[in-house]
Amino acid sequence: MADHLVVLDPGTLSTIQDFGRYGLQRFGISAAGALDPMAMRIANALVGNSPGEAVVEFTLSGGSLRVEADLCRIAVAGAEMPLAIDGAPAEPYRAHDLARGSILTIGFARTGMRAYLAVGGGFAIEPVLGSRSTHLRTGLGGIDGTPLRAGSVMPLRDPTPIGPPLILSADRRPDQAGPVRVVMGPQADAFTAEGIATFLGSPYTVTTKTDRMGCQLDGPAIAHRDGFNIVSDGIVNGSIQVPGHGRPIILLADRQTTGGYPKIATIVSADLAKIGQARIGQVIRFEAISAEAAERLAIAFAAQGDMIRDNLDLAGAGISTERLLAVNLIGGVVSAQPGPADETPDGSP
Amino acid sequence: MPKRKLFSWAAVVVSVSEFHFGRSSRMSDALTFLDAGDCGLTVELGEAVDEATNALVIALDKALAAQDIPGIVEMVPTYRSLSILFDPVVIPKQVLRERVLAVWPPDAAARGGFRRWTIPVLYGGEAGEDLEEVARQHGLTPEEVINLHAGAEYRVYMIGFAPGFAYLGGLPEKLHTSRRTDPRLQIPPSSISIGGKQAAICPPLPVPSGWHLLGRTPVRTYDPARKEPFLLSAGDRIRFRPVSAQLYREMARAAEAGDVVAEVETIDG
Numbered sequence: 001m002a003d004h005l006v007v008l009d010p011g012t013l014s015t016i017q018d019f020g021r022y023g024l025q026r027f028g029i030s031a032a033g034a035l036d037p038m039a040m041r042i043a044n045a046l047v048g049n050s051p052g053e054a055v056v057e058f059t060l061s062g063g064s065l066r067v068e069a070d071l072c073r074i075a076v077a078g079a080e081m082p083l084a085i086d087g088a089p090a091e092p093y094r095a096h097d098l099a100r101g102s103i104l105t106i107g108f109a110r111t112g113m114r115a116y117l118a119v120g121g122g123f124a125i126e127p128v129l130g131s132r133s134t135h136l137r138t139g140l141g142g143i144d145g146t147p148l149r150a151g152s153v154m155p156l157r158d159p160t161p162i163g164p165p166l167i168l169s170a171d172r173r174p175d176q177a178g179p180v181r182v183v184m185g186p187q188a189d190a191f192t193a194e195g196i197a198t199f200l201g202s203p204y205t206v207t208t209k210t211d212r213m214g215c216q217l218d219g220p221a222i223a224h225r226d227g228f229n230i231v232s233d234g235i236v237n238g239s240i241q242v243p244g245h246g247r248p249i250i251l252l253a254d255r256q257t258t259g260g261y262p263k264i265a266t267i268v269s270a271d272l273a274k275i276g277q278a279r280i281g282q283v284i285r286f287e288a289i290s291a292e293a294a295e296r297l298a299i300a301f302a303a304q305g306d307m308i309r310d311n312l313d314l315a316g317a318g319i320s321t322e323r324l325l326a327v328n329l330i331g332g333v334v335s336a337q338p339g340p341a342d343e344t345p346d347g348s349p
Numbered sequence: 350m351p352k353r354k355l356f357s358w359a360a361v362v363v364s365v366s367e368f369h370f371g372r373s374s375r376m377s378d379a380l381t382f383l384d385a386g387d388c389g390l391t392v393e394l395g396e397a398v399d400e401a402t403n404a405l406v407i408a409l410d411k412a413l414a415a416q417d418i419p420g421i422v423e424m425v426p427t428y429r430s431l432s433i434l435f436d437p438v439v440i441p442k443q444v445l446r447e448r449v450l451a452v453w454p455p456d457a458a459a460r461g462g463f464r465r466w467t468i469p470v471l472y473g474g475e476a477g478e479d480l481e482e483v484a485r486q487h488g489l490t491p492e493e494v495i496n497l498h499a500g501a502e503y504r505v506y507m508i509g510f511a512p513g514f515a516y517l518g519g520l521p522e523k524l525h526t527s528r529r530t531d532p533r534l535q536i537p538p539s540s541i542s543i544g545g546k547q548a549a550i551c552p553p554l555p556v557p558s559g560w561h562l563l564g565r566t567p568v569r570t571y572d573p574a575r576k577e578p579f580l581l582s583a584g585d586r587i588r589f590r591p592v593s594a595q596l597y598r599e600m601a602r603a604a605e606a607g608d609v610v611a612e613v614e615t616i617d618g
Contacts, residue, residue, distance in 0.1 A: 023422075024512075026508060027571070027578075028510060028514050128573060138511075138512050182386075186391045186393075187383070231398055231427075232516075234391065234427050234431075236385045236388065256509070256510055257508075258425070258510060266384070266389060267386065268387050291384045295441065298387040299437060
């Protein structure tokens with residue numbers, strides 16, 4: 001059989017994802033795609049892949065996989081899930097070359113919610129409707145449109161490592177600290193001034209109703225102006241809708257494409273990963289920024305993604321003078337939120 | 350092979366509603382830009398569910414698509430607004446707004462043609478378990494309900510909720526029916542349903558619904574394995590044609606093999 005990884009234990013919920021499937025929302029299909037695209041890009045960069053190569057998205061825990069190839073380069077980035085190769089602890093944010101028969105174990109996340117496994121050369125999986133992303137509700141993409149199962153076989157395109165393994169040093173990894181920034185609207189006018197003040201001034205807690213479709217929050221009810229039904233319109237990634245009960249629901253990559261509840265605000269793209277990495281019970285605060293500020297932030301965030309490769313080091317090579325200089329010059333370019341260092345990595349209280 | 354009838358009727362067939370629409374004063378109405386984050390712009394053209402507003406949405410969608418504007422990732426036409434998903438690195442939102450205004454109001458060419466589908470339906474029985482109840486509620490016989498439902502022409506206002514789920518306007522008033530008080534968690538695939546003032550063609554997927562089920566169609570509005578995965582688009586017209594259980598079964602088999610089994614006419618503007 002051709003080179004592949006075989007799933008021994010699929011973890012909590014593991015799916016194949018890439019940047020997502022675009023152009024079909026008009027036909028009722030949302031994009032899907034990695035909930036923390038920056039972490040996916042980093043994992044891909046570490047193994048020499050293009051940014052949007054398909055990866056495995058693990059949720060809370062990753063289980064274990066066995067390598068069925070002579071040599072296979074892998075890297076895991078995102079939530080802090082303890083890694084082990086044949087039982088020996090292994091670093092995340094670092095490329096590892098695994099020999100045939102090696103077993104990679106991805107443990108329960110210490111912080112964060114989702115981690116990404118990239119394999120050098122990528123998975124030999126055919127795109128469906130333009131993407132390899134798994135859309136669970138419709139059974140599209142990935143491997144048979146389902147989460148990975150024990151025994152699932154993930155064929156590899158060409159896992160032969162090229163060049164020495166790379167690492168992203170700890171000071172350059174993204175963190176998810178700070179408030180979740182939003183642009184108000186499209187239907188902020190469906191809420192009272194008090195309702196908007198409640199939304200922006202209150203802590204909201206991630207409930208158990210959180211998945212790739214959306215994240216339901218608990219907290220003070222947000223008052224609608226009159227009624228909570230609007231004529232259904234389009235929903236984007238990060239739309240925050242408020243149904244009749246007044247508590248916000250953040251709609252994510254696998255969301256329904258249209259909906260009839262007013263949307264008070266939309267999360268900026270740079271902060272979507274904060275929701276993708278938010279755990280049940282975590283407290284979230286929202287901060288409104290102007291549309292213009294959000295646009296500048298989006299451009300800066302895209303630039304951070306484009307600079308990942310420049311920020312990688314040779315694994316085990318120590319820090320070079322050039323690197324130290326670079327840190328001083330462009331420190332924090334990979335961090336999605338170069339916020340205060342004294343906050344916990346996942347922003348939890 | 351898919352059965353297709355492609356007509357070029359030019360100006361011969363202009364429906365009453367299109368004619369009316371062409372002269373509508375809505376043309377000059379203002380549009381409203383709504384922020385949907387840093388990668389989304391919603392262009393709202395009204396607040397009502399009506400044909401004129403929806404026709405404008407579709408015309409704007411077509412006009413913008415014809416411009417092939419770099420940075421637009423995708424557009425989502427809905428009842429009364431067009432959501433534009435874009436890449437702010439490629440196109441600033443302000444420039445996008447100007448590009449929208451540059452094609453506003455969309456000209457007649459963008460409003461022109463449409464497709465009319467004839468969708469076969471097996472009504473009643475197990476295929477449409479609410480048919481008799483709907484008839485009872487309105488003091489009609491099931492046959493009268495079928496005749497009313499299949500006698501009307503509908504407009505696809507939007508595709509949403511689930512892949513290929515078509516929201517239809519144009520349900521005869523006599524069939525306006527409040528939604529069920531106990532929504533079903535799962536309805537049979539490809540159900541033909543009505544709810545409130547609307548009608549729907551459901552995709553061949555198990556979806557939840559609180560609408561009333563009148564029948565089922567062998568047509569698969571969504572099939573990722575088919576060359577054309579999606580049959581229907583916002584702006585299409587729909588007619589229903591009652592079919593026998595035997596014909597339904599034959600068509601369902603053909604549909605599963607990839608046949609479209611719906612007739613379509615393309616009507617030029």
